[in-house]
Amino acid sequence: MNQIARKIPNLLTLSRIVLALSLIFISPPLGLISFIVYCIAGFTDMADGFLARRIPNAESIMGAELDSIADLVLAMVGIFVILPVMQIWGWFQFAAIGMFIVKVLSASITGLIKHKRPLFLATLMNKSAALFLFLCPIIYFITGPHIIVNFYIIFLIGWFIVAIVEEAIINLMLNKPSKSIKGIWQVREENSR
Secondary structure (H helix, E strand, C coil), X not given: CHHHHHHHHHHXXXXXXXXXXXXXXXXXXXXXXXXXXXXXXXXXXXXXXXXXXXXXXXXXXXXXXXXXXXXHHHHHHHHHHHHHHCCCCCXXXXXXXXXXXXXXXHHHHHHHHHHCCCCCCCCHHHHHHHHHXXXXXXXXXXXCCCHHHHHHHHHHHHHHHHXXXXXXXXXXXXXXXXXXXXXXXXXXXXXXX
């Protein structure tokens, strides 16, 4: 039983990838079925890490890397499938694509420069940015094309900029890769280990 329990977080992460990719084929992109699938995918993002920390010996380097990949897949599907059907300011889709590219390049380049591999960190800023991004279609589903969604998007862009900059700084400051670091305030402690 313990062997099976240890696999649950990774299975949830894999299910997030499958659910995210299934959104490509569910029509309409913001219909009830796609909304439910999207919410379940978001739930797996919260549940996998929580369970990995609670189930003995369930945390793994592979699980952390898989989580980063699943997050990127869900974000890409959100940007290229869900966002285009939302009736919001047109420039935001270009901003979202640009920020996604900057995030991937930043984590990849700073990780490669300092650690010889891309390093996507699960900092509190990154996790909260992912949560805020996840909530955007939910707010839209509830309110429709309301000005509140547009202002929420401006907030989201600002939050993402701070998260991207923090991740780049942490990557450059860390002496060795650490997926467990939660914020820039932990760099000195992490480097002293």
